[in-house]
Amino acid sequence: xxxxxxxxxxxxxxxxxxxxxxxxxxLSYSVVAILFIILSxxxxxxxxxxxxxxxxxxxxxxxxKGGIYPAIIGTLCLVAGSMLFAFPIGVMAAIYMNEYVKxxxxxKIIKQMTNNxxxxxxxxxxxxxxxxxxxxLGFGDSILAGSLTLGLLALPVVIRTTEESxxxxxxxxxxxxxxxxxxxxxxxxxxVLPIAFPNIITGLILSIGRVSGExxxxxxxxAAYFLPKLPTSIFDQAMALPYHLYVISTSGxxxxxxxxxxxxxxxxxxxxxxxxxxxxNALRKYFGKKVKMN
Amino acid sequence: MYxxxxxxxxxFYGSSQALKNINIAIKPNTVTxxxxxxxxxxxxxxxxxNRMNDLIDNTKISGQILIDGDDIYAKGVNVDSLRKKVxxxxxxxxxxxxxxxxxxxxxxxxxxxxxxxIIEERVETSIKQVVLWxxxxxxxKKSAFELSGGQQQRLCIARALAIQPSIILMDExxxxxxxxxxxxxxxxxxxxxxxxxxxxxxxNMQQAGRVSDTTAFFYMGELIEYDxxxxxxxxxxxxxxxxxxxxxxx
Numbered sequence: 351x352x353x354x355x356x357x358x359x360x361x362x363x364x365x366x367x368x369x370x371x372x373x374x375x376x377l378s379y380s381v382v383a384i385l386f387i388i389l390s391x392x393x394x395x396x397x398x399x400x401x402x403x404x405x406x407x408x409x410x411x412x413x414x415k416g417g418i419y420p421a422i423i424g425t426l427c428l429v430a431g432s433m434l435f436a437f438p439i440g441v442m443a444a445i446y447m448n449e450y451v452k453x454x455x456x457x458k459i460i461k462q463m464t465n466n467x468x469x470x471x472x473x474x475x476x477x478x479x480x481x482x483x484x485x486x487l488g489f490g491d492s493i494l495a496g497s498l499t500l501g502l503l504a505l506p507v508v509i510r511t512t513e514e515s516x517x518x519x520x521x522x523x524x525x526x527x528x529x530x531x532x533x534x535x536x537x538x539x540x541x542v543l544p545i546a547f548p549n550i551i552t553g554l555i556l557s558i559g560r561v562s563g564e565x566x567x568x569x570x571x572x573a574a575y576f577l578p579k580l581p582t583s584i585f586d587q588a589m590a591l592p593y594h595l596y597v598i599s600t601s602g603x604x605x606x607x608x609x610x611x612x613x614x615x616x617x618x619x620x621x622x623x624x625x626x627x628x629x630x631n632a633l634r635k636y637f638g639k640k641v642k643m644n
Numbered sequence: 645m646y647x648x649x650x651x652x653x654x655x656f657y658g659s660s661q662a663l664k665n666i667n668i669a670i671k672p673n674t675v676t677x678x679x680x681x682x683x684x685x686x687x688x689x690x691x692x693x694n695r696m697n698d699l700i701d702n703t704k705i706s707g708q709i710l711i712d713g714d715d716i717y718a719k720g721v722n723v724d725s726l727r728k729k730v731x732x733x734x735x736x737x738x739x740x741x742x743x744x745x746x747x748x749x750x751x752x753x754x755x756x757x758x759x760x761x762i763i764e765e766r767v768e769t770s771i772k773q774v775v776l777w778x779x780x781x782x783x784x785k786k787s788a789f790e791l792s793g794g795q796q797q798r799l800c801i802a803r804a805l806a807i808q809p810s811i812i813l814m815d816e817x818x819x820x821x822x823x824x825x826x827x828x829x830x831x832x833x834x835x836x837x838x839x840x841x842x843x844x845x846x847x848n849m850q851q852a853g854r855v856s857d858t859t860a861f862f863y864m865g866e867l868i869e870y871d872x873x874x875x876x877x878x879x880x881x882x883x884x885x886x887x888x889x890x891x892x893x894x
Contacts, residue, residue, distance in 0.1 A: 452701045453701040453702065454701070520738070521699075522734050522735075522736065522738045523738055523740065524699070525696055525699070525732070525734065526732070526734060526738050526740070526800070526803075527740070527750070527754075528696070528699070528727065529694055529696065529727050529730075529731065529732040529804070530727065530728070530731070530750060530751035530754060530755075530803070530804070530807060531724045531725065531727045531728040531751065531754060531755050531807065532724075532750075532751075532754035533724065533754075536754050540740075540750070540754075541740055541741075544741055545741055
């Protein structure tokens, strides 16, 4: 009856397990390696041009010399503008979806539409922004038009991360609050949102990372090819880091000569996104602690 | 006059019937235990008394539930004021992410009380009622999360008491607590009976025996037997009750 060789079985099990975990290990290390290679490539190529002048001066001599100051400012303006638009609308939409609307057709439709919005290619957002904000509403090529277009792009990300954060709040908190005679709104504002806030902030900052690197949506709505001055109002055009990178890599006056500037620009862009991510972590920790204190 | 009366109550989640024709009458200042195996409908039934099931989409109730003689499912009933009258304590201690003081003050604030003196007074009285005052009086400004599980649960009871309800619903209030904390909460239930009508869902037979005056045994959405706790535990009329209480099934 005893046809199974216990020793042999154990050995074969062990061997299979070892092979499986080695494959996983190699794959996960290679993800880290790829990221490391990209980063070090950009850093090595770009670090030499980065100095105070590079980030504080206007571009010069057909963008082959000088700095990228207006592009940095432009990108910061666009990020701020798009968040001012997307954050309140996105958070309110998510609150409505998660806390108020009952399961049913309307909820399904809103949800499906949000998902569809997230799936639209960014160049289509650019076209839409051009026809609506630039032409129809007459904002022209401007920070306003660009911010609104980028905001639309960020909207589904903000809605989804906020929704996830709200879902993560245990229902018993809501029930306890409602059980004390609080309204749905009081419950949302005084109990649910404070608990969800650290995660909502993380979502916000992740979408900042997304928005700051987008090129297509700003192509027809705000980005200036070469504009050696700072914007003075939201109706001005502006330069932006990703578009600047595109321009000097494809259609500058002397592409070879401006190559180091391109890498420098890429590095600055990556650093901005990195700072946003670090900030996200710090804020989440800070508010996470604060929530428990209040 | 009964405090709570339930007449021919049916309850549905979508198309599945969770409660079938439940008739119970509860006297004021008593503790009623709802017992039965998991999924028998006892928690669902408890949540009908403060209309907590309203929060779940796609549910339906028929029959009547009267509290102080008024049908709480009648048209035009103000659910917020109903919930002010019917406090609730949950399975897991769930203090809000606020200070100890603000946890108890919360119900007062959302019910429009803003007088600082009244709030302070009520918070102190409520915390004293749950015999927690000596343990927390020096750290009212600290986060409620710093308390132990047992202390948190008593704080949650204080939170419910602060708005002066007349009924307290407890949904397995000690299932997440250690034996010492459990016995403290049980003592508390005994004390609170003098002022409140309490309905408690429990899986713990000994607990039902210790704290309750009447016991209702639920099985698969039906009320099998409802009687004095003593009768239910020593001389049940129905065999299924006997089997459940003695641990032969469940």
